[in-house]
Amino acid sequence: MASTLPLSLSQPPPSQTTEPSLHQSLRPAIKALQPELVAWRRYLHQRPELAFKEQLTASFVAEKLREWGIPHQTGIAETGIVAILEGSRPGPVLGIRADMDALPIQEENQVPYRSSHDGVMHACGHDGHTTIALGTARYLSQHPDFAGTVKIIFQPAEEGPGGAKPMIQAGVLDNPKVDAIIGLHVWNVLPVGTVGVRSGPFMAAAEFFHCQVLGKGGHGAIPQQTIDAVLVASQIVTTLQTIVARNINPLDTAVISVGSFHGGTAKNIIADTASLSGTVRYFNPELADKLPQRIEEIIAGVCACHGAKYELNYQRMYPATINDPTMAELVRSVATTVIETELGVVPECQTMAAEDMSFFLQQVPGCYFFLGSANAELGLDFPHHHPRFDFDETVLGLGVEIFVRCLEKFFAQAQRS
Template structure:
């Protein structure tokens, strides 16, 4: 099958204004510096210091130390109305506990920590947007809040930032954000209204049986047999309890039991993740998972200990803000092949907490370029992306700002 996506080598950059294209070397420099000093969630001290230093250098009002290491910058247009609209832009800053395998001049200098998901690029794009908007305040009439968020990967920095009041004073009317996406080639953008990314819930379960000799199973309650039946039965939740129109996933990723081949294990431990798009399913999986575990354990005479929790809700894009982003993307990338509306993923993102509070749109900016060996998946130790996407991201954000405030009048 022939790909319908443009070859990255043929991406038309003439749609990016010269004033932004001329800043591309700066974007790359910032991104590579950030890539060299990756930091885990709520530990982004060097990253925050660098961001704050740049904002201060450009004369941009900002607050630091929000939810430990978060930063919020405020840029005001020159023609503010009595009650100006406020548009927020969100970028995450944290890295992953991965040992980088890339041999590049900007390789991670922190052992066992790596920007393997593109957050260094998100921060560089947000910085570039802040710099450009500060220099062109005459081009918009509202207020832009740029949120540099810690700990997206885990345990989640969006919610504590919201609780700290980042969407207040002044109150945010809408929010946008992007994710560099190596599942799409450079020159494409994934944008859609409605569900983009899944909710994620997790559970740990310990099956409490009765151990014994492998030759005398009648004297035991085999936790391995019980666990195996539970793993199989959990798959019926999606297959038979969820409307087939609604996508969902139950994945048992860990199962540990036993110490020797002829010993029946008295305990078995499993860990799992649950994913879904439809917000109405919240609470359903928790109940159904426990029903299945309790029923199977009872039938075998076993007990169980279940811990179930919700991590992130689904990322749900507002129709109007998604249309705003889509209209801007049409101006920046070649269409219609450059826009990918069916870009949903069962991956999760805590941008969802912002979108629960205010209308907004989160979108994917294609960043893969297989011709340059820049197409490894996210969270891979050789993940990297085509840095041409940095200028594209800034261009899209800037145009969204300009167009949003015009549409508000």
């Protein structure tokens, strides 16, 4: 049930941690913003919304932008928003992307700001992404002394079916044309006070398949009269694993995982149908055609061996997220000036998880990076998409600081070139 609570905010409780070493590198104006960042994030966390239904979130973002006098456009790809902040001097255009949607998960955290929407939860940190982008907008509206334009993209539906592509199709990278783009993901795989970034493939492509095997059912005691769909589907599952083992260059990385298998209705009946579904992940775009082709060849071959038929539905979701080398180096160099912990900047960070930030990076050079957000001492280290996911809110100010320093360095480099 949708929340009807007002948009006004009371003063938040203090952030979960106030470890001094994580605040040293924050400029005073961003340090002062931290309590508001926590309040905004907790407000959004209490009101999670699923893909393309982020009306409350979008209303909150738009209200803040209006309050600060920031020009913006709403209703892009249904609930998306684009804010434009012009500096005091002309220059290139840098995009910042933040996703806004939540997940269909029932929250199990017992905190004052837990989800008030049954069965919906910010279990991946998008409430933090929206907050960091808002904080960046707030800071820039008060400190416009930069040579360029910042376009902040508040995107719906990252968790699926994907809001980046329709926003691009709606023209968010034009008028003014975006020259480069950055984005971040709070990341509970890394401890708070770290940044993960790399040049090139950063997150994997995500594709899905569903196969229905069509056999011939019959009595379990008379198998010669049947075509056992469960047997055929089982052989498909095991044979699919040979693709990565024997058809892919060992120096490439790919995963084919069957996550769902259904067949049969009774212990003494040979099933006439069986179904299996799975996901395909890879970094190298050259595998985009090879993998689905080989998957179908194996399914067709195994079915032919047994006289079965099949129906295959293959869905391409997100391409690989590939960082531009120049922009990745810019983020890395900035992160080293902000992060002052022992682990610091984690190089060559990668994951087989996927992100539709990839569509933006196909259009303009950019960099997507991870901002470590786990704090095991406070129990804030449950994984993403877990019903007890939460993160150390110290990262909110850190995220704003990194974004601001990235744009300052980006514009300064453009002035020198």
